[in-house]
Amino acid sequence: MAASRRQRQAGRTGLTPQQCQAARELLGWTPMQLADAVAMSRATVTLFEKGARKMAVSNQQAIRIALEQAGVKIDAADGPRLA
Template sequence: MPISAEQCRAARGLLGWSQVELSKASETATKTIADFERGAREPYERTLADIQTALEKAGVEFIPENGGGAGVRMRKRKR
């Protein structure tokens, strides 16, 4: 499931990351992230995967569409 622009923005918010920080973590151009988040363009599948992977490595969990809408949350930490 590719992530949505809304999930991307929410995930950055949970982490307190700027678009520049996500750009560095995902090795994606900042303009690509900005354009995606404002709905100006849909990145390539590979680019979306790189963005999602960077956010997941930082602790974000993506919640699939389940009737209540897709979302994000922080992964539970293991004790």
């Protein structure tokens, strides 16, 4: 199945809400733990994961970097997985 436009865009710039939540859950992190790791509020992370809030690309990239440094590989085609 071809990747959606949103998934292709996320692969180039940041990540999708679904990738964020799946990667966080792979690590066993709560939204608060992720928020602390990237110096954002829990509400910002939660609303982003629910698709209720758009997030700046720079913030998406910060989350992606934190998740990848913690051991998750985020691939648009296969989704998040432990590295």
